[in-house]
Amino acid sequence: MSSKFFFITICYNNLQGLRRTVDSLLAQSYSNWECVIIDGGSKDGTPAYLEQLSAIQTKIRSISEADHGIYDAMNKGISRIQPCDYFCFLNSGDSLFAPTTLEQLDGAIHAFGNQLPAIVYGHMCEEFADGKQIIKEASNTISLKKGMFCSHQSMFFHYRYAGLRYDLKYKISSDYDYIVKAVKMLKHPSEMQLLDMVISRFDMTGVSNNRRLSGIKEDFNLRVENGLCSPASSAVYAARSVGLMNLKRFSYPLYLLIRSKTTSNNQVI
Template sequence: MKVSLITATYNSESTINTCMESVLNQTYKNIEYIVIDGVSSDGTLSYIEEKSKAYPQIIYSSAKDMGIYDALNKGIEKATGDIIGLVHSDDFLADNNVIETIVNTFKNENADGVYGNLHYIAFENTDKVIRNWVGKQFRPKLLTQGWMPAHPTLYLKKDVYEKYGTFNLSYKIAADYDFILRIFKQPQLKFYYLPKTIVKMRVGGASNRSLKNIIQKTNEDYRAINANEIGSWKTILIKNVSKLKQFIS
């Protein structure tokens, strides 16, 4: 099975090295690596260009976009793999066997989607775990309780995107939540929880950088559950409260 991994970059000079190395060092070799740059003004694009000379599996482009979800949509459109995964430029795969394990899980479980655990880590000290996002096996009722898998750990067959679409660009922060609700409510799709840390994510994402962003995220989450006809304001409350135990664990 061919795997397409997508990274969206914009002025990611300080982290792109760790991100790309985590992909290029995977034991699983049938990987197509798509990097979508938003016309970076630092050394990001130079680094990507230099890497592409040594690794022919890297496909990259640089053009203005409307934000990360637009860039990811462009990457998904370019993808030719059987399985598609996202590796954000501030993040990196947890170990060199991640993709091999995910592919084997797709084969063994006949799954449409596979997801796992995620570590939020300090930006500079990547050995310091700040928050531990542990998933669980999916049940439909979890959606009304505000549950979602850690999106950076979610790998999907390409035909899921082809049938159910990509990210809705009218959402500025919560397009991933809207997308997850859209596909996880489909009873014909099979999702499998892999109890393994798949991604290390540096803290400081767009949804929690400021009070304004937190309010916008909450409003967009509520809009997403209405659009997908799942839950109520109680769903959003439980969703936010449930995150607290991730810091403790």
């Protein structure tokens, strides 16, 4: 029996990115999926596009209304999940790696037999403005205090997580907090499985170092509040993230080399 996948996509004034996301879903060779799109009341033509899309695509539903930010919109999406096997947060600009991604994912999941994982995750492809593509491998070593071991676009959560919500007190790092809480809900480490496949693509043209610096500050508090480590240890991880952020900005090839040799943390910084 095939898996049913459900996607939550949020957007705001990013019609071009939203089209990219939707096109990647419609191009799938695998048909057992649905998507809900949460638009924050865009002014760039997105509401009209969504109205037309919903009229012809029964797999896609949408709402367009004001919200209180990214994570409020994602919570709205979670509350609209239909019964499924796994769900994924694939936001505007994100896309599935290939037309056969869901077909491959379904096969990989069912290879586990009756012991279906609670969380499955895989690799991601970073795409830059100059056309360069870099495969960013997810880590098979889980160390929550170091950060996100996988990009959220490449993670699929079992339907049992449909009751979990993003904490709105975090403006940037609530996805990290969400994953920490999701992993803590596992009954056994084997319930989370790394799949050796590239699942998603991420558009790197919108990455902001200023925003990342604010995220590092939130990460510091998040680690302490979740009991992952002491304030002193959290400060060390924060300093490390700042260093990697600056290295990535000025010498991306060297950043990749150091990351591959010295860290099991694959957080986008």
